[in-house]
Amino acid sequence: GIQVEQSPPDLILQEGANSTLRCNFSDSVNNLQWFHQNPWGQLINLFYIPSGTKQNGRLSATTVATERYSLLYISSSQTTDSGVYFCAATGNQFYFGTGTSLTVIP
Amino acid sequence: GAVVSQHPSWVICKSGTSVKIECRSLDFQATTMFWYRQFPKQSLMLMATSNEGSKATYEQGVEKDKFLINHASLTLSTLTVTSAHPEDSSFYICSVDRGYGYTFGSGTRLTVV
Numbered sequence: 001g002i003q004v005e006q007s008p009p010d011l012i013l014q015e016g017a018n019s020t021l022r023c024n025f026s027d028s029v030n031n032l033q034w035f036h037q038n039p040w041g042q043l044i045n046l047f048y049i050p051s052g053t054k055q056n057g058r059l060s061a062t063t064v065a066t067e068r069y070s071l072l073y074i075s076s077s078q079t080t081d082s083g084v085y086f087c088a089a090t091g092n093q094f095y096f097g098t099g100t101s102l103t104v105i106p
Numbered sequence: 107g108a109v110v111s112q113h114p115s116w117v118i119c120k121s122g123t124s125v126k127i128e129c130r131s132l133d134f135q136a137t138t139m140f141w142y143r144q145f146p147k148q149s150l151m152l153m154a155t156s157n158e159g160s161k162a163t164y165e166q167g168v169e170k171d172k173f174l175i176n177h178a179s180l181t182l183s184t185l186t187v188t189s190a191h192p193e194d195s196s197f198y199i200c201s202v203d204r205g206y207g208y209t210f211g212s213g214t215r216l217t218v219v
Contacts, residue, residue, distance in 0.1 A: 033207055041144075041197050041213040048207035086149065094140065094201075094208055096150045 002027045004089050004097035012103045013077045021072040021100045023087035031090035032063050034072050037099075038083050046072070046085075077104045109133050110202050112211030119190055119218055127185045127214045129200035135180035136202045141173075144197040144213075153198075156183040190218040 003026040013019055025032070034046040047054050047061040049070065054061055058077075063070040070087055082104050087097045109132040119125050129139055137158045142150040154175055155163040162175035172194075174186040187194055199213040 031207065035210075041199070041215065043199065043210040043213075045207060045209060088150075088208070093152055093155075094203070095152075096142075099149050 001093065002029065002089055002091040002095045004087060004095050006085075006087060006097040006100050008100060009098065010101045010103075012105065015077060015079060015104055015106050017077050017104075018073070018075045019077060019102070021074070021085055021102075023070040023072070023089075023097050025068050025070075025087075025089045025095075027068070027091060029065070029068075029089040029091060031094075032065075032070050033088050034061055034070070035086045035088065036081075036083050037086060043086070074102075077102075079104045079106055110200065110209050110211040112200055112214055114214055115212060116215040117217070119216070121191055121218055122189055124186055124188045125190055125216060127187075127198055127200075127216075129183045129185070129211050131181045131202045134202060134204055136183075137180060138203065139177060139183040140201045140203070140208075141175065141183075141185050142199045142201065144199065150199065153185075156200075187216065190216070192218045194218050 005024045007022045032050050035043045049061045049063045051063050051065045058075045060073045085100045111130040113128045139156040141153045143153050144150045153168045156175045156177040158177045164170050177183040195218045201208045201210045
């Protein structure tokens with residue numbers, strides 16, 4: 001199956017800082033999504049982005065399918081951004097990445 | 107997007123008992139639903155694909171007789187953890203694919219004591 005690797009595994013930011021999270025996938029994918037898992041476990045869909053660039057407020061994402069990676073940008077981070085960020089890609093099933101645990105400190 | 111309701115949110119049960127978790131697709135008729143398991147500080151792993159009106163497809167290493175899946179209607183899939191043991195304690199979460207992205211339920215935290 002598809003291997004989905006995320007980096008960095010852990011990230012600590014000062015409130016207001018910007019960050020970039022990376023997702024590499026090992027094969028062609030039909031779908032790529034970014035999720036934020038809050039402390040209660042809920043997976044919040046951030047972006048459905050098999051290719052191209054999308055923006056939603058302080059968040060944006062870019063997927064370069066030909067080079068098999070996707071980036072999630074968080075600008076002006078807030079403490080509520082803390083949690084685990086997952087990317088997930090569809091090959092013959094939906095494969096989750098290893099996750100990035102983000103902590104934003106005031 | 108699709109709204110997926112999962113119940114219960116959390117459950118504590120005694121070792122040896124069975125627990126049923128429900129996953130409902132509230133605004134989308136889902137012929138297929140997916141069940142994942144997540145251990146603490148780990149990623150989500152697909153357990154099985156639930157197929158409406160037919161048998162579920164289980165991933166390698168997942169015991170069919172322990173994790174019973176029933177998908178009797180286009181809006182409801184259930185996962186029953188039979189004869190639960192402490193090692194089954196985990197976070198279970200279901201999802202629906204609408205064709206343009208997966209939407210997840212709120213998850214069920216199972217603790218077996």
